[in-house]
Amino acid sequence: MLTDSHCHLDFECFDADREAVLQRAALVGVEHIVVPAVAAEHWPRVAALAGRYPNVSYGLGIHPCFASEHSLTEVETLPQGLQQPGCVAIGECGLDAVNSPLNLAEQQRLLERHLVVASEAQLPLLLHVRKAHHLLLPLLDRHSLPGRGVIHGFSGSRELAMEYVRRGYRLGVGGVITYARATKTRAAIASVPVDALLLETDSPDMPLCGQQGKRNEPASVQSVLQALSQLLDLPSDALAEQLARNNSRFFNRLV
Numbered sequence: 001m002l003t004d005s006h007c008h009l010d011f012e013c014f015d016a017d018r019e020a021v022l023q024r025a026a027l028v029g030v031e032h033i034v035v036p037a038v039a040a041e042h043w044p045r046v047a048a049l050a051g052r053y054p055n056v057s058y059g060l061g062i063h064p065c066f067a068s069e070h071s072l073t074e075v076e077t078l079p080q081g082l083q084q085p086g087c088v089a090i091g092e093c094g095l096d097a098v099n100s101p102l103n104l105a106e107q108q109r110l111l112e113r114h115l116v117v118a119s120e121a122q123l124p125l126l127l128h129v130r131k132a133h134h135l136l137l138p139l140l141d142r143h144s145l146p147g148r149g150v151i152h153g154f155s156g157s158r159e160l161a162m163e164y165v166r167r168g169y170r171l172g173v174g175g176v177i178t179y180a181r182a183t184k185t186r187a188a189i190a191s192v193p194v195d196a197l198l199l200e201t202d203s204p205d206m207p208l209c210g211q212q213g214k215r216n217e218p219a220s221v222q223s224v225l226q227a228l229s230q231l232l233d234l235p236s237d238a239l240a241e242q243l244a245r246n247n248s249r250f251f252n253r254l255v
């Protein structure tokens with residue numbers, strides 16, 4: 001009954017063995033996979049994946065690290081893609097102060113367009129944020145976002161986690177918590193209510209501890225569950241049930 005709420009299954013590195021990747025995920029109980037598009041040319045690709053595999057849904061957006069000077073015009077066409085039943089979110093979008101080719105002012109304009117679309121479509125946001133929380137929080141406060149969103153691959157302090165959770169945002173929990181040295185993030189994840197958490201792998205990125213340098217894949221969401229179960233000292237069955245409820249509340253179009 002697990003969902004990988006953030007998996008780039010459309011990336012080329014899965015072209016050769018995507019079926020096998022999906023089979024390995026199904027074998028460990030991954031029932032649903034949400035694929036966030038990172039650029040406009042990926043939109044048809046993620047929609048086609050959802051058409052082909054009934055357990056795949058997707059988000060539409062432009063990732064700040066994949067953005068270009070055309071992105072602002074491209075994002076204007078985004079609402080046309082939202083009517084498909086497989087589209088469950090807006091994203092991946094956000095702010096990245098480290099790796100984006102756009103400056104932060106341009107990124108904020110681009111993100112703001114996503115927020116307007118998310119608000120009109122009443123869809124949740126799949127948010128990427130790197131060293132820009134101080135800019136993201138006020139931006140979220142300025143928009144009415146009925147579907148809220150998830151801070152994917154959350155890492156940070158308890159205080160930062162609570163800034164999002166008290167605004168109704170979820171935290172995406174991935175491979176980070178499998179690293180013992182990630183003490184701050186582990187403590188933050190352990191301190192928020194369990195109903196604010198979604199599991200994810202961010203495949204092919206964010207390998208689990210011990211898997212560094214390898215391609216990550218959605219089957220590893222099971223290991224993230226086990227790590228979270230230990231961290232929270234909760235039985236993994238009960239935790240998985242709670243997480244399934246979190247997913248169906250968050251992605252209200254999820255089948």
Ligand SMILES: [Zn+2]
Binds near residue numbers: 128202
């Ligand atoms: Zn991502």
